[in-house]
Amino acid sequence: MKKGVLLVNLGSPDSPEPKDVKKYLGEFLMDERVIDIPYVARALLVRGIILKTRPKASAAAYKKIWWKEGSPLIVISERLQNKVQKQVDVPVSLAMRYGSMSIHNGIQELVDQGVNDILLFPLYPQFAMATTETITVLAEKLRHDFFPDINIESVPAFYNKPDYIEVLSNSIKSHIEGENPQHLLFSYHGVPERHIRKSDVTNSHCKIDGNCCVTSSKAHEFCYRHQCLEVTRLVAEKLGLKEGTYSTSFQSRLGFDPWLQPYTDRTIERLGKQGIKNMAIVTPAFVSDCLETLEEIAMEGQEIFHEVGGKHFKTVPCLNDDDAFVTLLSQWINHWVTSETVAV
Numbered sequence: 001m002k003k004g005v006l007l008v009n010l011g012s013p014d015s016p017e018p019k020d021v022k023k024y025l026g027e028f029l030m031d032e033r034v035i036d037i038p039y040v041a042r043a044l045l046v047r048g049i050i051l052k053t054r055p056k057a058s059a060a061a062y063k064k065i066w067w068k069e070g071s072p073l074i075v076i077s078e079r080l081q082n083k084v085q086k087q088v089d090v091p092v093s094l095a096m097r098y099g100s101m102s103i104h105n106g107i108q109e110l111v112d113q114g115v116n117d118i119l120l121f122p123l124y125p126q127f128a129m130a131t132t133e134t135i136t137v138l139a140e141k142l143r144h145d146f147f148p149d150i151n152i153e154s155v156p157a158f159y160n161k162p163d164y165i166e167v168l169s170n171s172i173k174s175h176i177e178g179e180n181p182q183h184l185l186f187s188y189h190g191v192p193e194r195h196i197r198k199s200d201v202t203n204s205h206c207k208i209d210g211n212c213c214v215t216s217s218k219a220h221e222f223c224y225r226h227q228c229l230e231v232t233r234l235v236a237e238k239l240g241l242k243e244g245t246y247s248t249s250f251q252s253r254l255g256f257d258p259w260l261q262p263y264t265d266r267t268i269e270r271l272g273k274q275g276i277k278n279m280a281i282v283t284p285a286f287v288s289d290c291l292e293t294l295e296e297i298a299m300e301g302q303e304i305f306h307e308v309g310g311k312h313f314k315t316v317p318c319l320n321d322d323d324a325f326v327t328l329l330s331q332w333i334n335h336w337v338t339s340e341t342v343a344v
């Protein structure tokens with residue numbers, strides 16, 4: 001069998017113009033694992049309400065962060081792909097779950113090079129039905145419908161792997177060294193609480209309270225909240241952070257359902273009001289900087305902090321194409337190539 005790797009990230013609009021943003025959001029938000037309500041209700045909500053107003057506002061936000069080479073998320077993912085390709089001996093392709101650069105094309109690109117054994121690598125440290133699961137389910141459907149003779153194996157969530165925690169901790173350390181933040185906030189993309197309950201394989205463990213995520217359970221393999229809290233705990237341990245000088249929050253809430261709390265914007269405001277003058281923020285649900293980190297955190301978050309008296313707001317970049325991260329992914333891939341098992 002000939003092996004190859006498909007890295008998969010979220011995707012971005014083709015341009016920061018409202019018509020392209022509308023097309024992208026239409027595809028993204030109509031995914032039943034993102035807005036998980038029945039099709040007719042979802043279509044009414046997305047096409048009848050969200051797509052009437054959000055594309056214009058989102059396009060304005062995208063314009064603030066867009067690079068001359070294109071969307072930061074796409075450009076950074078391509079840099080990562082190119083660097084990983086130099087460290088492994090099998091073909092490495094890149095695809096996006098939404099927008100251009102489809103997973104179908106990514107698989108086809110590998111198949112055209114003779115590959116029939118694919119390692120599908122969702123670029124998300126934590127499992128979520130709106131991210132990892134939608135990628136693996138779509139890839140399996142494509143395999144079944146168009147590529148029945150190939151094998152596809154997926155890389156599971158790697159949130160608690162010691163070598164990942166080490167790379168992430170070292171990166172955070174290098175960016176906050178000399179800044180001496182009084183508080184380090186770990187901000188993760190939010191999800192509706194309902195998503196956590198739906199992914200609970202025990203059907204009863206996830207209460208989304210103070211206890212469930214720290215009480216051992218089979219549910220944790222697919223619990224986004226547990227996995228986020230674990231990343232914070234493991235990095236804090238590695239960096240020797242003192243209790244009270246760091247915390248976890250969830251950003252990017254959309255709609256009125258309860259999402260994971262505490263919310264990042266309110267947490268930044270609270271920290272500023274409590275007299276914190278110097279804070280840093282890290283966003284470990286994203287491996288690549290994107291709209292949610294460059295605009296929502298680095299711009300809006302900083303503005304909130306300054307409005308309530310904060311002075312210094314440091315945004316730690318995502319791992320992006322950091323050399324240590326590239327080496328880590330390449331090691332995992334090389335392990336799969338030589339040992340037939342997914343390394344992480």
Ligand SMILES: C=CC1=C(C)c2cc3[nH]c(cc4nc(cc5[nH]c(cc1n2)c(C)c5CCC(=O)O)C(CCC(=O)O)=C4C)c(C)c3C=C
Nearest residue numbers: 010011012034035058073128130189191254285290291292
């Ligand atoms: C119901 C809505 C959404 C869920 C659930 C959700 C989960 C989720 N998303 C990411 C990562 C990213 N999301 C990004 C943008 C973005 N996300 C939503 C909605 C949900 N996300 C919207 C509407 C948007 C578009 C922007 C906007 O209008 O605000 C991005 C950035 C993409 C880019 O082009 O830069 C990322 C990355 C994760 C990890 C996640 C669940 C864990």
Ligand SMILES: [Fe+2]
Nearest residue numbers: 189190252292
């Ligand atoms: Fe999102």
